[in-house]
Amino acid sequence: MSEKLAIGIDLGGTNIMVALVADDGRIIRTSDRRTLPERGAEAVMDDMSDMVTEMVDGGGISRDDIIGLGIGTPGPLSHRDGIIYRSANLPGWKDVHIRRGLLERTGIPTILDNDANIAAFGEYWAGAGKGSRDVVAITLGTGIGSGVIAGGEMLRGHYENAAEFGHTIIHPGGRLCPCGQRGCVEQYCSPGNVAKHAMELIRQGSESSLADVLDEKGEFGMKAISEAAQAGDELSLRLWDEACYYIALSCVNIQHTYNPETLVLAGGMTKSGDFLLSRVLKHFDEQRWNLMDDAPNLRIAALGNDAGVIGAAGLAWAARNSNLFA
Amino acid sequence: MSEKLAIGIDLGGTNIMVALVADDGRIIRTSDRRTLPERGAEAVMDDMSDMVTEMVDGGGISRDDIIGLGIGTPGPLSHRDGIIYRSANLPGWKDVHIRRGLLERTGIPTILDNDANIAAFGEYWAGAGKGSRDVVAITLGTGIGSGVIAGGEMLRGHYENAAEFGHTIIHPGGRLCPCGQRGCVEQYCSPGNVAKHAMELIRQGSESSLADVLDEKGEFGMKAISEAAQAGDELSLRLWDEACYYIALSCVNIQHTYNPETLVLAGGMTKSGDFLLSRVLKHFDEQRWNLMDDAPNLRIAALGNDAGVIGAAGLAWAARNSNLFA
Numbered sequence: 001m002s003e004k005l006a007i008g009i010d011l012g013g014t015n016i017m018v019a020l021v022a023d024d025g026r027i028i029r030t031s032d033r034r035t036l037p038e039r040g041a042e043a044v045m046d047d048m049s050d051m052v053t054e055m056v057d058g059g060g061i062s063r064d065d066i067i068g069l070g071i072g073t074p075g076p077l078s079h080r081d082g083i084i085y086r087s088a089n090l091p092g093w094k095d096v097h098i099r100r101g102l103l104e105r106t107g108i109p110t111i112l113d114n115d116a117n118i119a120a121f122g123e124y125w126a127g128a129g130k131g132s133r134d135v136v137a138i139t140l141g142t143g144i145g146s147g148v149i150a151g152g153e154m155l156r157g158h159y160e161n162a163a164e165f166g167h168t169i170i171h172p173g174g175r176l177c178p179c180g181q182r183g184c185v186e187q188y189c190s191p192g193n194v195a196k197h198a199m200e201l202i203r204q205g206s207e208s209s210l211a212d213v214l215d216e217k218g219e220f221g222m223k224a225i226s227e228a229a230q231a232g233d234e235l236s237l238r239l240w241d242e243a244c245y246y247i248a249l250s251c252v253n254i255q256h257t258y259n260p261e262t263l264v265l266a267g268g269m270t271k272s273g274d275f276l277l278s279r280v281l282k283h284f285d286e287q288r289w290n291l292m293d294d295a296p297n298l299r300i301a302a303l304g305n306d307a308g309v310i311g312a313a314g315l316a317w318a319a320r321n322s323n324l325f326a
Numbered sequence: 327m328s329e330k331l332a333i334g335i336d337l338g339g340t341n342i343m344v345a346l347v348a349d350d351g352r353i354i355r356t357s358d359r360r361t362l363p364e365r366g367a368e369a370v371m372d373d374m375s376d377m378v379t380e381m382v383d384g385g386g387i388s389r390d391d392i393i394g395l396g397i398g399t400p401g402p403l404s405h406r407d408g409i410i411y412r413s414a415n416l417p418g419w420k421d422v423h424i425r426r427g428l429l430e431r432t433g434i435p436t437i438l439d440n441d442a443n444i445a446a447f448g449e450y451w452a453g454a455g456k457g458s459r460d461v462v463a464i465t466l467g468t469g470i471g472s473g474v475i476a477g478g479e480m481l482r483g484h485y486e487n488a489a490e491f492g493h494t495i496i497h498p499g500g501r502l503c504p505c506g507q508r509g510c511v512e513q514y515c516s517p518g519n520v521a522k523h524a525m526e527l528i529r530q531g532s533e534s535s536l537a538d539v540l541d542e543k544g545e546f547g548m549k550a551i552s553e554a555a556q557a558g559d560e561l562s563l564r565l566w567d568e569a570c571y572y573i574a575l576s577c578v579n580i581q582h583t584y585n586p587e588t589l590v591l592a593g594g595m596t597k598s599g600d601f602l603l604s605r606v607l608k609h610f611d612e613q614r615w616n617l618m619d620d621a622p623n624l625r626i627a628a629l630g631n632d633a634g635v636i637g638a639a640g641l642a643w644a645a646r647n648s649n650l651f652a
Binding site: 076132133150151153156157158159160161163164165167168169170171172177180181245249253256259260261287288289294296 | 402458459460476481482483485486487488489490491494495496497498503505506508571572578579582587615616617618620
């Protein structure tokens with residue numbers, strides 16, 4: 001009998017990534033294409049189906065050895081109903097029955113979840129959280145996405161909106177967030193928002209080695225702040241440290257809400273490695289309680305851009321093993 | 327065949343409450359005694375065993391009809407191992423194997439959980455959260471206790487310390503909490519802390535109708551603040567409203583972390599009824615996001631002091647139905 005495999009798809013606004021994944025999280029094969037979402041959902045589903053066919057049939061793999069297909073996409077969406085309601089990254093898509101659409105095209109039982117959840121599940125299953133049953137992953141990006149695995153199960157919530165950790169309020173009456181709230185934690189530490197804040201300060205006259213970059217290019221991102229901070233720019237160092245402080249406060253609040261064994265930091269900001277982790281850890285140790293020794297291990301994500309396809313495939317494996325593909 | 331029943335025990339620092347509970351949450355019979363915890367854990371376990379014997383054998387109920395026993399106690403404790411590590415309310419108790427102690431004395435399979443969890447489970451199973459699979463209950467008391475039921479299961483976390491919502495940080499660098507952190511939300515809205523804050527303000531010269539009470543009795547609690555606020559005392563009204571504002575912010579953060587269908591407010595403060603609920607709702611509607619319509623229903627707890635015994639018995643029923651008493 002040949003090896004059983006799951007298919008993982010990470011559908012983003014820019015790229016579609018497809019992978020064949022073994023039951024231990026090993027990637028056997030991958031392929032990718034541009035999404036071009038403006039073509040509409042039907043065309044993109046046709047593309048994904050073609051990619052699956054190429055990978056499976058073209059690779060000489062028997063359809064009988066494919067146990068299921070997991071797909072992660074931007075939301076809001078319903079895992080339960082297999083529908084993408086709409087998405088800023090998939091313009092024009094509305095109430096797309098993507099689970100049914102892929103099942104009809106490929107004949108493979110399909111499971112849908114959002115991109116933050118599949119990335120978290122990937123790290124839980126085969127990455128930095130491997131071996132723990134209780135894992136939280138936060139992805140530091142434009143905002144802060146998060147996914148929570150509690151007792152080996154994805155925490156979803158009644159409206160399938162659990163783990164919107166970036167929109168917990170850390171400053172009553174604080175900075176206005178596009179979500180309509182004030183003082184959301186992602187306003188204080190997501191790379192996108194920190195870079196925005198830095199550019200505002202420089203435009204208002206704050207001194208920084210990044211002033212020239214801003215003059216020249218019209219903008220910069222968190223990578224530039226990290227590099228300038230490490231080169232000794234004071235404003236950049238202050239903003240980097242402040243972001244690490246708020247990430248640490250988020251870790252404290254995650255400790256008290258979900259109480260995971262492992263807390264995984266993911267996203268582009270983690271490319272700064274120890275310059276991020278050591279500062280977050282310092283603030284975390286200073287800010288968390290000393291009543292009990294129940295702090296999670298903080299770890300940098302291990303799977304990089306593969307977390308999504310691996311996690312999507314992992315959800316397909318989990319669904320198969322729980323007989324949810326009945 | 328006669329009706330199957332579970333036993334629920336709510337062990338507090340002051341009282342032991344025991345109840346016989348049917349599989350729909352109905353209380354069949356209750357009894358209580360003083361705890362007198364300074365006698366030591368062995369004597370108190372003997373007492374609880376006697377209370378069970380009186381209730382079952384004395385009530386002419388067959389031992390075969392008792393499916394299990396659930397007990398809730400103050401913590402920290404381990405549900406998994408059935409041990410109370412220690413407790414401020416049970417002075418001198420240390421590493422008490424209470425699950426084993428009760429099983430040995432009564433012969434009834436036993437399950438242990440903490441008081442906040444059993445109260446939440448009671449409201450979920452048979453109270454204000456009945457019918458929902460995703461329920462969070464917060465108990466407004468000296469601090470803020472909370473319990474989370476996610477998809478019909480108690481959320482415990484790796485260190486069994488999930489749902490310590492009172493110690494999430496809402497004000498970076500804010501008021502010092504005895505837990506060692508700064509800015510814990512319970513510092514701003516638990517009845518115990520609001521009353522403490524009110525007494526400090528009055529001692530420092532703030533005008534209030536409660537100044538006389540403080541002079542006369544040396545202290546007052548949240549009940550006095552609620553009454554004075556409703557009678558028009560400005561300081562009390564300001565502090566009451568501020569507490570409601572922070573409770574509402576907690577509700578926003580609970581919405582984004584656990585995403586429950588129903589959020590139950592419990593504890594003595596809820597005796598103020600609509601004077602609490604309407605103000606919390608007003609702030610909640612003002613503070614939460616408008617991205618999605620995923621706000622929980624806010625409800626006042628329905629079971630009062632019975633929540634603990636009902637929830638403890640409910641956990642015994644749940645353990646029986648999942649074959650965890652194997």
